[in-house]
């Protein structure tokens with residue numbers, strides 16, 4: 583699968599390395615394509631992709647996709663792990679999610695929210711340090727969610743740790759769990775943890 587990763591920071595690099603090692607063709611779309619090999623400009627990266635990963639600040643996702651353009655984005659899958667935070671790590675906005683706003687603005691794109699509720703090290707190595715964990719998935723398009731679930735399996739997630747919450751409206755719940763993440767990190771003095779949903783076997 584051809585995957586464009588927007589953003590070359592912690593999340594973009596972690597996902598890119600792991601997905602490439604699983605056999606995917608990964609290209610990095612960067613604001614500074616000349617900074618390192620393997621990077622290109624964001625429009626070029628997205629043009630050749632099946633899946634676009636928005637590994638950039640949540641507050642920059644809409645403007646970045648606007649710059650890339652709906653003509654290029656088309657009906658591609660947008661895997662959005664972003665969080666929209668202030669510099670003080672509080673929510674940048676309440677009442678709506680970035681993923682929902684992207685879906686509203688780019689109606690042909692197939693937006694899937696996932697991976698935003700954990701640290702980047704856990705995204706690509708869920709088994710290593712945790713006995714169990716949950717990765718939430720939200721999106722309107724069932725086929726896109728199946729594709730993203732396949733990528734999650736490639737990242738190391740057992741299928742039964744993947745919890746499909748429903749349509750893109752449910753991304754509000756996981757995006758607004760960011761304060762829970764930071765409060766837990768402060769309490770535990772570590773980022774190596776994750777939410778685990780425990781359910782009855784019935």
Ligand SMILES: NC(=O)c1ccc[n+]([C@@H]2O[C@H](COP(=O)([O-])OP(=O)(O)OC[C@H]3O[C@@H](n4cnc5c(N)ncnc54)[C@H](OP(=O)(O)O)[C@@H]3O)[C@@H](O)[C@H]2O)c1
Pocket residue numbers: 588589590591592593594611612613614636637638639640642646663664665666667697698699700701702703
């Ligand atoms: N770090 C985590 O563990 C974690 C966990 C869950 C969710 N997230 C979310 O995932 C996203 C990426 O996080 P990160 O930790 O990888 O951040 P990061 O290390 O700061 O990297 C973000 C990358 O996005 C690009 N970027 C920065 N500012 C931008 C702007 N104003 N407009 C467009 N692109 C910009 C940059 O890449 P270029 O210079 O190459 O363009 C930068 O390297 C964020 O939304 C974050 O909240 C992070």
